Amino acid sequence: MQLEDYFDFLAPDDIRIKGHRIGIEDVLYEYIFNAKTPDELQQRFPTLTLEQIYATLTYYHRNQAKVDAYLREWIEFGNRMRAEQERNPDPLMLKLRRLKTERVIAEKRDKYEASQS
Numbered sequence: 001m002q003l004e005d006y007f008d009f010l011a012p013d014d015i016r017i018k019g020h021r022i023g024i025e026d027v028l029y030e031y032i033f034n035a036k037t038p039d040e041l042q043q044r045f046p047t048l049t050l051e052q053i054y055a056t057l058t059y060y061h062r063n064q065a066k067v068d069a070y071l072r073e074w075i076e077f078g079n080r081m082r083a084e085q086e087r088n089p090d091p092l093m094l095k096l097r098r099l100k101t102e103r104v105i106a107e108k109r110d111k112y113e114a115s116q117s
Helices: 024-033 038-044 050-062 064-087 091-116
Strands: 007-011 014-017
Touching (some): 007 050, 024 038, 024 050, 050 064
Antiparallel strands (some): 007 014
């Protein structure tokens, strides 16, 4: 089996672990930025085998410059989408924000009233 056989190359910006909807970026983000070990990665992604995790890490180390660019683009895309969502939140997001604000206010009010008793 070739290393690339472990992956589905759906698009230049979409590499999935074969048989899963999990992208290599999910595993590699945890590995690179959160210093997760292969065993910890397997706990984080229990549907993946250690063999698949090691294949992902090996693919990264063999193609580090290319995969680093892939990850950089993925992170930048996520940042752009979050910024866009902040600028133009959908109605559900607005409702959730309102409910959160109401909950925080109620908690502060309850705390204040309890301290006055």
